[in-house]
Amino acid sequence: MDIVKGNMGWIEVIVGPMFSGKSEELIRRLRRAEIGKQRVQIFKPVIDQRYSKNGIVSHSGLEISSELVRNGAEILEKVAPRTEVVGIDEAQFLGDTIVADCAKLAELGKRVIVAGLDTDFMGRPFEPMPRLLAVAEEITKLLAICMRCGNPAVHTQRIVASEELIVVGAGGMYEARCRRCFEPQLAHQIIEEQEKRGASNAPAAARGMRSAF
Ligand code: ADP
Numbered sequence: 001m002d003i004v005k006g007n008m009g010w011i012e013v014i015v016g017p018m019f020s021g022k023s024e025e026l027i028r029r030l031r032r033a034e035i036g037k038q039r040v041q042i043f044k045p046v047i048d049q050r051y052s053k054n055g056i057v058s059h060s061g062l063e064i065s066s067e068l069v070r071n072g073a074e075i076l077e078k079v080a081p082r083t084e085v086v087g088i089d090e091a092q093f094l095g096d097t098i099v100a101d102c103a104k105l106a107e108l109g110k111r112v113i114v115a116g117l118d119t120d121f122m123g124r125p126f127e128p129m130p131r132l133l134a135v136a137e138e139i140t141k142l143l144a145i146c147m148r149c150g151n152p153a154v155h156t157q158r159i160v161a162s163e164e165l166i167v168v169g170a171g172g173m174y175e176a177r178c179r180r181c182f183e184p185q186l187a188h189q190i191i192e193e194q195e196k197r198g199a200s201n202a203p204a205a206a207r208g209m210r211s212a213f
């Protein structure tokens with residue numbers, strides 16, 4: 001960003017589906033800030049302990065240490081006055097107030113770099129990310145590769161039976177899909193299939209699960 005003069009802060013948002021490289025891009029920007037001898041603090045939600053309790057880890061294995069928080073208020077408490085760059089991963093899990101809290105950090109003069117999913121497993125806008133996009137100075141939207149056809153993928157396909165908004169997991173629970181291959185009702189269909197088969201006999205249910213995956 002070269003449009004900002006003086007010590008004004010700003011918000012950069014990195015969005016896209018799972019596997020699109022959001023964590024990689026966040027880590028890249030934070031590493032460059034560290035190389036530039038800037039004071040950096042990095043946060044991720046308690047809910048996401050997939051790979052490491054103490055760090056952000058990308059699907060390709062890049063890692064940077066981070067602090068665990070429950071919401072944006074905790075970030076404000078933990079941010080040191082001298083911190084210049086604040087990195088936040090998986091922001092969609094940090095609650096509604098994260099938008100106002102990021103704005104506060106920017107008003108304090110900090111460069112705030114936030115990564116998160118912009119849509120959920122049904123393809124719906126994943127609050128509060130859309131509101132964060134609305135107030136950000138800079139937005140980067142990344143695409144993954146569709147696991148079905150190889151086209152650019154904008155969606156996170158859930159391939160397990162759950163209709164909860166938040167099911168944290170990586171290996172085998174989600175895959176990237178393009179708009180043509182995305183099946184928003186798949187999780188629902190797997191549940192229905194299981195219920196149907198479960199009602200007739202159990203071994204058939206197990207067979208149904210495997211074929212649905
Ligand atoms: P995100 O934070 O958006 O989930 P990550 O930065 O953790 O993404 O991981 C991106 C990496 O995931 C890629 O560099 C690649 O090595 C790997 N990857 C696995 N599946 C895919 C896919 N379908 N499309 C693109 N990259 C993928």
Ligand code: ZN
Nearest residue numbers: 146149178181
């Ligand atoms: Zn596709």
